[in-house]
Amino acid sequence: MSENIQHKIENLRKELHQLNEAYYLNDESLMSDFEFDQKLEELKKIETENPEFFDANSPTLRVGGGITKNFPTVQHQFRMYSLDNSYDFDDLEDWEKRIEKSFEKEDVEFVAELKYDGASISILYENGKLIQAVTRGDGFQGDEITNNIRTISDIPLTLKGDFPERFFMRGEIYLSRKNFNSINEKREEEGLDLFMNPRNTASGSLKMQDSGEVRKRRLSAVLYQFISEDYPVESHWELFQKAKAWGFNISDQAKVCKNLEEVKEFINYWDKNRHDLPFEIDGIVLKINNLNQQQELGYTAKSPRWAMAYKFKAEKVETKLESVVYQVGRTGAITPVANLKPVLLAGTTVKRATLHNEDQIKKLGLHEHDFVFVEKGGEIIPKIVGINEEKRESNSREIEYIKNCPECGTELVKIEDQANHFCPNELHCPPQVVGRMIHYVSRKALDIENLGSETIEQLYKAKLVENPADFYTLTKEQLLPLERMAEKSANNIIESITKSKTIPFEKVLFGIGIKHVGETVAKKLVKNFNTIEELQKATLEELVQVEDIGIKIAESIHEFFANDENLLMINRLKEYGIQLEKAENFEEKDSNILAEKTFLFTGKLSLFTREAAEEMVEKNGGKNISAVSKNLNYLVVGEKAGSKLKKAQAIESITILDEQEFLDLLK
Structure with missing residues (x-):
């Protein structure tokens, strides 16, 4: 029995550590806050009942997070604690009872504040001037990002009035809905992946090394906590008013509540009206107003006893499944998508939800026209989390995953150990054909500027291009009839296509899209085979002798050159003057x-x-490798460095560098 309990504790700790790492280092929410906190509470309960398995590194005893190497690491003079969370009023009533027991003969009032969904920050002020800004990190130390914080207009660089000589202000950096949407609109125009949510975008923006780029993100800040050895007033609410007079942006929605009933009214109001705010919140923060009472209650190993976060549950609504459609990705991967009866969820109208793959559909037990529960827990893309089987029609049939590609009709295949189905008709399935041409013109391949995905799709629909060789037959007259195509744009495209004829062989080899042949493999192949003809004639035995080329890649190369259509395309590229030799x-x-x-x-x-x-690296005699191992000498980290950084930190022989330190190596 004891071994089972220990095993359960260890598994929970491991899972929570991984979730914390994804959230704080990689800005990835792998589960809803509610689910995470439920797991944390479960672990806390088991640990309390089994103290013999105490671990000082348990997730229940530390603030989730970690330190990146992008910025100097700074020790917090005053630890940045996290807050205990509650999801119902029973938890708040239990908290109030514990407080009342400590102050039987004193009145206790609360300050209720909105819980902004952003990234925590601690800012040091001395003599009325901003000196240093540090992220929360792991609560004990964080990243010094002063230059980036200076770009946020909500944060004063100099103070006014009767401010103390030295103190810290704690707050939240966030991104308004309007600015978040503007960023994504611009990214969509540029053909870039959209950001998932404002919180992750704000957190990632703070770690950008170019403060000019941070400024363009137009971040916002709200300050909510004064930290110092001495306090100039006796209550948290008075500190709010002082801070506002000094020039800080303080929440206009904060309120003093005389008792728990007023707290509940405040929570209910904002749970209902939060989507009217120009920014996102995920709950309410409650603090005891009296600073002496705060000091007397003190802290647990993880949280202040005088504060509590009431977190809203991820919103869930019920709607009807109208149909399931299947999308074909550029690599042939099939993604099922649910078309829903439009329903309002978290302030937006939801019409679609991803179903991921066949396994997910089977796990849900989804039937035609089911009434489904849809959740949107902090992500842009909603998901189906359950089914109301009581409303299911008696003659409703179970959703059967398609057998053939919805675009070209080819029978789908499912590769062992992979969740997705694939369409194998890569040369004639329209999304794959277009994707192959988009890959060919990309920056890392032939770098044909001004020829974006929308233009390529138009050219394909007009039957002007079917493979990369067709680009070299295009004329300005063929381009001009396309939608939103001006003469200057057409000229630029033709010029870029002509310029691509000087792109070196290794980039062309990467661009033609041989399966499993990436940039590094393409360079290795060109190093060993001088021309495309030599590569075409190479045997499997000759190919696997090349560094980093295994049998899987060798067979893929053989399959590519065994196809007559591919050979025709190669011969045409050769005729048009494309570089196909070293x-x-x-x-x-x-x-x-x-x-x-x-x-x-x-x-x-x-x-x-x-x-x-x-x-x-290569130009200066070094070698690039693809994974962290004892064979790695240097790991160079940029923003949002995640699992690779953690693995490298565990291997003493690996030197970790930031970008500037890498450049310093090159003198």
Whole structure:
């Protein structure tokens, strides 16, 4: 029995640590806050009942998070605690009873505040000037991001009035709904992936190394806590008014509540009206107003006893499933999508929800025209989380996953150990054909500027292009009739297509889209085979002798050249003057300063692209590898560095560098 309990505790701890890492280091919400807190409460209960399994590193005893290497690490003078969470009024009543027991002969009042959904920050002020800003990190230390914080207009650089000589202000950095939507609209125009939600975007923006780019994000801030050795007043509410007079942006919605009934009214009001706010909140924060009472109650190992967060549950609504459709991705992956009867959820009208794959549909037990429960817990894309079987029609049939591609009719295949189905008709399935051409013109391949995905789709529908070789037959007269195509744009496209004829062989080899042949593999192949003809004639045995080429890649190369349509495309590219042989300066190096050293880049790089970084390594005698292992000498980290950074930190022989330190290696 004891071993079972220990095993359960260890599994819960492991899962919660992984969820914390994803949330705080990678800005990924892998489950709703409610589900996370339920698991945390479960672990806390088991640990309390079984103290012999105490662990100082348990998620229940520390603030979730971690430290990245992008910015200097700074120790917090005053620890940044997290708050205990509650999801119902019973928890609040229990909390109130504990407080009343401590102050039987004193009145206790509360300050209720909106719980902004953003990233926590601690800002040091000395003599009325902003000195330093540090992220929460793990609660004991965080990242120093002062320059980025200075770009946020809500945060005063200098104070006014009778401010103390030295103190910290704690607050939340967030992104308004309007600014978040503006960022995504711009990204959509540029053909970039959309950000998932305002919280993650705000948190990620704070870790950008270019403060000018941070400024463009137009972040906002609300300050809610004064921290110092001495307090100039006796209540939290008075501190609010002082802070506002000094120039801080303080929440206009905060309110003093004389008792728990007023607290409940405040919570109920904002639970109903939160979507009218220009920013997102995920709950209400309650604090005892009297500072002496706060000090007397003190802290647990994790949280202040004088504060509590009431968190709203992820909103869930019921609506009717109208149909299930299937989308074909550019790699042939099939994604089922539920079309729903429109329903209002979290302030927006929801008409569709992803179903992910066949396993998810089976797990839900989904039938035609079912009434389903849809949840939107902090993400843009809603998901179906359950079914109301009581409303199911008696003759309703179970949803059967399609057998054939909805675009081309080809029978689908499912690769072992993968959740998705795939359409194998990669040369004639329209989404795959278009995706292949989009890949060919991409920056890392032939880098044909001005020829975006929308234009390629129009060209394909007009039957002007069917594979990459067709780009080189296009004329300005063929482009001009396209929607939103001006003469200047048409000229630019033709010029970019002509310019692509100088792109080196290794990029062309990557661009033509041989399955499993990425940038690094393409370079290895060009290093060993001087021309496309040599590569075409290579045997499986010759291919697997190339560094990093296994039998899977070798067979894929053989399959590509065994196809007559692919050979025709290659011959046409050759006729049009595309570089299909190794350049004379292919292996020229700038230096051997990185000789015999291995490198791996992770996270979002801001000083250079990943492609440029890997090229710098090779040009200076180093070698790029694809995974963290004892064979790695240097890990270079950018923004949002996650699991690779953590793995590298556990291997003493690996040196971790930021981008500037990598450039310093090159002198």
